[in-house]
Amino acid sequence: MLSFVVPALVAAFAGLLLTGAIKDLVSYTIPNWISLTIIGLFPVTALAAGLPLSTIGLHVGIGVAVLAAGMAMFALRWIGGGDAKMFAAAALWMGWPAVMDFVLWTALTGGMLAMALMSLRTAAFRPMVMIGPRWLVKLSEPGGAAPYGVAIAAGALVALPQSALMHGVGL
Known part of the structure; x- marks a missing residue:
């Protein structure tokens, strides 16, 4: 396979997370479309x-398990639906055991992020x-939600080098 294909697909994954x-x-x-594109790029990248x-x-089993956990967290109103989907889509790329680093x-x-928001929301x-x-005004409203997609993207980008996908291609 052409040597630039996998790095380009990984860069696309990172760009979608950001x-x-x-x-x-x-x-x-x-x-x-962001989560769906992340999911769609995975099999192409893996192959x-x-x-x-x-x-x-x-990897697929981990993605499904994380989606189930994300749906439960969404049902409990701990996270938003988009967060749950992006969390599962990113977990698909991690595999085992990198998914543990991703979650951590x-x-x-x-x-x-929560500490920064608490500071931003002070008098x-x-x-x-x-x-x-x-x-930014909306983000600073006391009692407002947290844009957890920021934490999901950061966690995925930090954990990605530990994934089987990256070890498999020597990236």
């Missing part, structure tokens, strides 16, 4: 990278934010 994070940050939504079918199957890094960056910062763009 697009989802930015969309979530400014609009509190992650469009379905181009020469992953064995058993490894690809394990997503949780850690989610905690940092000290809020007056300064009020002159900023509309999305």
Whole structure:
């Protein structure tokens, strides 16, 4: 296979994660096309990278399991639907055991995001934010939601080098 194909597909994955994070940050939504494209790129990337079918199957199983967990978290109103879908789509790329790093890094960056939002929403910062763009004003509203797509993208990008996909192609 051409040597640039897998790195280009991985770069597309990273770009889609960043697009989802930015969309979530400014609009509190992650469009379905982002998660669907991430899912659609995985089999192409896995086959181009020469992953064995058993490894690809394990990745799919992990993606399905994370989707079920994300649906449960959505039902409990812990996360949004777009977050659950992007979380599962990114987990598909991680495989075992990198999915554990992904979950850990997503949780850690989610905690940092929560601390940043709590600071942004204090009386000290809020007056300064009020002159900023509309999305920043909305982000600073006390009691508002957290754009968790930011943490999901960060967790995935940090964990990706540990994935079987990256080890399989020497990236």
